[in-house]
Amino acid sequence: MNILSLLFVFFILAPCLMLVALSLSRKNRALRNRVERVIKTFLVACTSIAILTTVGIVLSVLFESIRFFNVIPVTDFLFGLEWSPQTAIRSDQVGSSGAFGAVPLFAGTFLITVIAMFIAVPFGLMSAIYLSEYANRHVRTFGKPLLEILAGIPTVVYGFFAALTVAPMIRNSLESFGMSVSSESALAAGVVMGVMILPFVSSLSDDVINSVPQALRDGSYGLGATRSETVRRVVLPAALPGIVGSVLLAVSRAIGETMIVVMAAGLAANLTANPFESVTTVTVQIVTLLVGDQEFDSPKTLAAFALGLTLFVITLVLNVIALKVVRKYKEQYE
């Protein structure tokens, strides 16, 4: 109960007291200045929590990862082709050492992300183009929020849907063509993830397309181009950097997505490019390694943090690039 009351005092009671103090000190200038200094300090402290979160993330994953890399060399982790993180119950057990080569996980993550992008980018981009260039006001006011509902649905719902409905559907329809499909195929997870990310791509691209100056379009129309020609030859090239940025953000979202793959993709680490087979991803392995009782010293648990570090670094790089690209692009037309 200690920490709870501490948090309560600091974040609820303190601000209220400060506001009371501010109104009480209205007449006394010197007192007011002192109260205001306290308030400003509180504001700075709150702001620094955002920084502390980042520092906390970096430190927590970094320290545990370093402990992991003391046991398993970095190169084995990054370039190893076999992933089977069992820890032994008895020391003389077969396969007691475990293998921590993360390449199959990276490959699985990559495969599912690519499938998701195959759905999200064309559909999302075309929706954005239609909404910003063709749709009248009514379609826009209803179409956009409706599409964004897709982004508001919890991912665990998508996961359940992928596992229970989409995966059997894909398997049955492809098996009637005589193909063998795993019941936890990468395809099912990827397709559903693509739909989840679709509104993400579409609303970001929509913003980007809308910020292309009207003068460019008017010039193109004036030269006799049709609307679609204008979109393809003028608007899209002009908006390309921004669109690339939004796709990169979507990729980072797909890489970090957890619940859909936990529920619909497999657990077995297969090194394959076949979308009909079951693959596993970085996030799935983090969850499976950490769910249940664990000791904090076993390489099995620490491996989850090493995976977390890789995930954090990859998504961070993607985000930084994407945000920079989008920012630069927007400044260009302001």
Next chain:
Amino acid sequence: MTQVEIIKAGLARRYARETRFRMYGLSSIVCGLAFLVFLLVTTGSNGYTALLQTHIGLDIHLLAEDFGDDRSRESLSKANYSGFIKEALRQTFPEVTKRKEKKALYRIMSGGAQYQLREKVMADPSLIGRSVTYWLLADDEVDVFVKGRIDRDVPEKNRRIKDITIGWVDRLAEDGRVEKRFNIPFFTAGDSREPEQAGIFGATMGSIFTMLVTMLLAFPIGVAAAIYLQEFAPKNRITDLLEVNINNLAAVPSIIFGLLGLAIFINAFGLPRSVPLVGGMVLALMTLPTIIISSRAALGAVPPSIREAALGLGASPVQTVLHHVVPLAMPGMLTGTIIGLAQALGESAPLLVIGMVAFIVDVPGGPLDPATALPVQIYLWSDSPERAFVERTSAAIMVLLLFLVAVNGLIVLLRKKFEHRW
């Protein structure tokens, strides 16, 4: 050919292409929406049956001598209620004599039926000594069968419910002893291994406590940080860095926040696992960037004239901001907070990592009791092999979506009521 003729010759093709392009756009929107409808309809049609639960009416004679003379609650709670139910089943189907068949017969009632009976007796001890028809929970396999989700034409060895059980259920149904009644336990019970006794109340309370902690932490911190960044922070490299940092934090995968919670809150601070307090703290950190970004936008939308007027009348900068700017920006900041909370409500990945995924039967009574959250409950049930959990998972999803619809309705309402264009 003149220039005009060349252009005219290509026009039909160009127009056709134009129409096609337009159709691509329209059809991708339609595809997205069709998927949404498909998802909702599938979930709804899988889940609505969980609102009703099969009950079986049994004539149970509670023999007075089995209770003794003591009518205290303690003595009543100790009576052999499952024995009464078994006796009633034996009397309904007197032809069942083999030991194995008897066991199968007892299994058409839920393991929870005896507790239902006990509660009824304890609420009204005058039932003792009389023969009354009690409606008690049927087993989940029977329930799934009665709801028509098991095809009786499937060969016996391919289905969980056997021919002999189907025969008994059919006979009970002919006598009007099988009824589907409103599934109260689903909304009032905690989790259970038995689908017919499992409910979402425990998970809902877990979610509520988690959200409470998240809100109490994220709202003040987020608003304070936004006020500082937008109104007081000097424009320099540090502020720039802060801004980039917050934007990046908004795009960090949610599971990373779970790792943060596990390493810092649980390992370093020694907070317990599986509790809403830690879950709420992790989700608060996760929603903080959303709240800061939208609160800053709301503060930025307040016109400078307000600030200038306040400053001109002698208010200090802090007074200006807290007395004039913040109240005007409050609707926008609240909307941002609710959007962040809606995100947090549907989030499950970080909660899995910090251990809010345990099997917990008891309904949590506070933020320090072990609990799960609604999305995690959905994940747990979706993993269960029993057929009856499918409809419960879907029903839990419907409840979760209903909560989200309510939250988003609140946002729309807030915007409509307070939105102010300067």
